[in-house]
Amino acid sequence: MLFEDLPLSQPIQEGIAAIGHTNPTPIQEKVIPEVLRRNDVIACAQTGTGKTGAFAIPLLNLLNKKIGDSTDFKDPSVLIVSPTRELAVQIDQNIQAYAKFTNVKSGVVFGGASMQPQINLLKSGLNILVATPGRLLDLRKQGYINLELISVLVLDEADLMLDMGFIDEVQKIIRLSPNLEQRLMFSATIPPKVQDLAKTLLQNPEKIELTTNSSAAPSIAQKLYMVPKPDKTELLLYVMRNVVKDKSVLIFRRTKFGVEKALQSLLKNGFKAEELHGDKSQTDRTTALSHFKNKEVNILVATDLAARGLDIDALDFVINFDIPNMPEVYVHRIGRTGRAGSVGNSISFCSADEKNYIRFIETLIGEKIPVEENNPYPLEKNAEPVVHKKKGSKHKKGRKGSGSKANKKRWYK
Known part of the structure; x- marks a missing residue:
């Protein structure tokens, strides 16, 4: 028509x-x-x-x-x-x-x-x-x-x-x-x-x-890097230098703090990047988006809420630095690239504690995401999530010093 x-x-x-x-x-x-x-x-x-x-x-x-x-x-x-x-x-x-x-x-x-x-x-x-x-x-x-x-x-x-x-x-x-x-x-x-x-x-x-909104666009080439969580930043720098190069890329992080951290790493290593998240003023957000659209910078680091619905022409790559815990969000994210019939690319960094998220995503989209073997920071196949145990008090539960007991004010007599 x-x-x-x-x-x-x-x-x-x-x-x-x-x-x-x-x-x-x-x-x-x-x-x-x-x-x-x-x-x-x-x-x-x-x-x-x-x-x-x-x-x-x-x-x-x-x-x-x-x-x-x-x-x-x-x-x-x-x-x-x-x-x-x-x-x-x-x-x-x-x-x-x-x-x-x-x-x-x-x-x-x-x-x-x-x-x-x-x-x-x-x-x-x-x-x-x-x-x-x-x-x-x-x-x-x-x-x-x-x-x-x-x-x-x-x-x-x-x-x-x-x-x-x-x-x-x-x-x-x-x-x-x-x-x-x-x-x-x-x-x-x-x-x-x-x-x-x-x-x-x-x-x-x-x-x-229009279509089932659980499928990824066929024009998007998806890749998965299995990586230890502490190595994600180094992997990002490697991918930027060797895969993305000068192409345009939208990097997703789960939190505003994560956006700031990734941005600083990129800037320190000579990349031109801007950030987009809810704590930025409207002027800063508009400026960042304008710089990205005008190709003054080729990297935009953003949270999901800040980047949802953005109309960015000819976006070459989407990088999921953090895997979303809701599989539908993954489809939204990678849908920023490969628009209007153009070819797009998505790269996802998965650590041991995010493996289940990937399983949910693959179930939703009905396909396996190919794992990239050419990875300088590979995750061991049987790697388990790191569990951080909270250190308890050295005192026994409920134990109080005599000073605390003596000074305690009671509302009853």
């Missing part, structure tokens, strides 16, 4: 063509007609499959028909809620690209940045608002956003939204938006908590599941 085959107005078609897209992705092919029919939709597809275009293109088409040549912008009628700042900004950038030849105006608001410019943006008038939950409710409380005027609500990356603890905020947004005519929900997975939210929000939705 071509975009020309879809019932989209000329300005929208021109915007799509200007980006260089001619064929809708499978999720776009299925979702766009349903949104144009004004149906509620719940769509499940892996990251990198074009979900943003699936809702942005038809909503822009509907708005363009409604407003035509008018430039009288007031309160937004379309609200898109996104879990992270970076994803919200990306969605708005995509919308603006698709809307290039229309009068539809969009804007984005998010936490971690000055509120005044966002207030000024809202006062200037918008058709589409992209927002993170916390900042949206803050601005609504101050009277700058009227959710009663929202007719279309989109929840993007719904599973991540709930994983990040936004369930109360999302439910409040739904309660404060009583005049919804259309509701769209997009998620990489549909666990029970997302199903429960869908029942609350959606009305007779069209359910669209």
Whole structure:
């Protein structure tokens, strides 16, 4: 199918063509007609499959028909809620690209940045608002956003939204938006908590599941390095010098502390790298992502929450420094590479205490991850996890000194 085959107005078609897209992705092919029919939709597809275009293109088409040549912008009628700042900004950038030849105006608001410019943006008038939950409710409380005027609500990356603890905020947004005519929900997975939210929000939705979200993209070459945990940093430096070289790589670590530690090791060894995690300011996060996308640095070290949903073109490698304890997270991580039909690579470092995680991942994806034999820091085949025993007190349990007993204050007599 071509975009020309879809019932989209000329300005929208021109915007799509200007980006260089001619064929809708499978999720776009299925979702766009349903949104144009004004149906509620719940769509499940892996990251990198074009979900943003699936809702942005038809909503822009509907708005363009409604407003035509008018430039009288007031309160937004379309609200898109996104879990992270970076994803919200990306969605708005995509919308603006698709809307290039229309009068539809969009804007984005998010936490971690000055509120005044966002207030000024809202006062200037918008058709589409992209927002993170916390900042949206803050601005609504101050009277700058009227959710009663929202007719279309989109929840993007719904599973991540709930994983990040936004369930109360999302439910409040739904309660404060009583005049919804259309509701769209997009998620990489549909666990029970997302199903429960869908029942609350959606009305007779069209359910669209592109593929089973438990499989890894066939265009991704996966490799597994079995390595003692203390040697992981040295292995990372070896892989960077001999395998990745000057290619672009996204390195995942489980914690913010781990991100900092890996970044310092890379910088000390002459690599150009940036970091991305929740404790970084919005300015620092935007700068880091910009440097990476502009190829000023070729390495980005990140936590899962910071990197989820990032749209990074032509990413060559994903490295799992720490193996995730949830197998679905592995699929999300390596899905950052090998996007839009390009070939990608994933490398995972597995220590003895992470072997079970790998077994769960292989069960989920239905295939064995090939073990790399050319490994300078191999793990012994029968290596067992290192158990750190806590040293007990030298005193017997419950034993107290006479001074402690004498000075103890009692509430009873």
